Amino acid sequence: MHQETNSVPVMPNLLANLAGAAARPLDQAVTLPPKAYSSDEFLQGEQERIFRKSWLCVGRADELKVPGDYLTFDIGGQPIASIMQRDGRIKTISNVCLHRSAKLLKDTGNCGRIVCPYHAWTYDCAGQLLGAPHMEQARDFRPRELHLPEIRTELWEGWIYATLDNSLPAVAEQLRGLKNRLAMFDMPQLVQIFRKDEVWHTNWKSLAENFMESYHLFQLHATTVEPEMPTKTTVCVEGEPAYCLHHFWGIEGSVISTVHPSKTHIHGEDRRKYYDACIFPSHLVAGGHNFVFWLSLYPKSSCQVHVRWGVAMAPEHLADVENRENYFKETEAYFDLVNREDQTLLEAMQTAHHAPLTKPGRLSHFERPLWEFQKYLARSLIPA
Ligand code: FES
Ligand SMILES: [Fe+2]
Incomplete structure (x- = not known):
């Protein structure tokens, strides 16, 4: 039986279920227990052991x-x-x-x-x-x-x-591997074109998990994202303790999936490559050679999350835009639509987490990042 040593009494059975889910092999992976998305007590534990101890x-x-x-x-x-x-x-x-x-x-x-x-x-x-x-x-x-x-x-x-944690290793140290993997996307050069703050009525983990998998693109974003970046191209790579990551490839010739002609050092399929990373716990970045679509979350309650999100563009791509005002408006409208597709679904899902018959479900191999996220949660929430 798990012995609770922290001042916050997180429900032992929830932690035991989390440990059980995190210990499964990927081909037997299941979702987190539904109560992990609706328990205020669980959230208190997350605030204390994750959000006060992370970058x-x-x-x-x-x-x-x-x-x-x-x-x-x-x-x-x-x-x-x-x-x-x-x-x-x-x-x-x-x-x-x-x-x-x-x-x-x-x-x-x-x-x-x-x-x-x-x-x-x-x-x-x-x-x-x-x-x-x-x-x-x-x-x-x-x-x-x-x-x-x-x-x-x-x-x-x-x-x-x-x-808040002065003992944490530097961000650059924790994310050295990710920086190397994403070096070709030149993230530091990006120029933010808009940023918004919203409150969604869902648990923070539901939104994080939603963003870290592209399994749902073909269904939920069938007319917005899927035509440009098909689910079936998803390749989940092994993450590291501080992040999870997958890649996918934009279709040939699509406007948002083509690298700028000036980037001649990027070849072949890499020119259409996209990444989607969750920097644990709550910084989500998805992008390609010409933009990044990002979110950073903090929980307001077990069923409300503050969502800061925005889009930043590559400067060489931006330099080619003739009517910036229109372009920014169109870009914002596109990502806003994608977010509303996710938000509508996640807010309905939040109410279903409370339903008496809701149980953990099985995960697809495309949901490997969620499985890695569970391991991260277990490491963070369950005292050794
Ligand atoms: S001046 Fe800030 S609380 Fe009184
Ligand atoms: Fe989505």
Whole structure:
């Protein structure tokens, strides 16, 4: 019997089921127990043992262009803000006021200073408290000694990553293998063309799993994705502890599956190659030579997930676009449609996770990434 040692009492039978699923060979793989998608207690365990102990993607670094530009996010229940500093570096700080814990910055934008919306305590963009009105009678209160906690931050391949865990290896170290595998796609050069924030009514793992397999393209995206990138071309490769990955190939001559003519160093089938990776736990990237479609997730509850998503384009591809406004609109509409296809299905599936007759189902070989994800979850959630 599993002995729970952590302060969060995650249901032992759920963990035992997870361990059982993760231990199966691929040809006998099954889905996670349905309750793993609906239990608040399970989510608490995930927050404590996964989201507070992982590198999480805040967004594309190229979105922060001038000092003061910021992106807010949440890592393991901790509101954060990644802000470009005056020297061009990106620093991440706690987004919680030192007075009575109001949330400081909202959404995304540019801040000269950070002024708390509650009682106007004011910070600079590095988190130093500059002033606090009507505090002159508070004995030994010295604003200059107060600073919003700084959160460990690293840039990797054009992405901003933050973590609450100061003992984790560097992102680049964890993802060295992935970087090598995706080197031909030149991810750091990509230019973001749009980014959105949404809340979907589904468990975060359902969306992560949905994005990490292309098994569903021929059915759910029959008229949107499948014609360009057929399910049957999927090849799942063996991942590593920090990520899972599969490839597929765009059809000959399709607009979005053709490498730019200037990239003469890429040959043969590699010119039509796509990748789809999940950087555990919740950064999802799918792309080819000319774009990346990405999501970064954090759970809001067991049945709600915050979805940050966007598209970034290769600069040489972008340079050829004549009417950028139209092109961006069309691109956004296309990916929006694909997301709505997934969202509609996943939101209905979330209610079915609660149904009394719902049981784990079998997985296809095209769902190998889900099987690797289960192993990752088991490693993370079940104390050794
Ligand atoms: S909570 Fe921020 S100033 Fe009071
Ligand atoms: Fe999908």
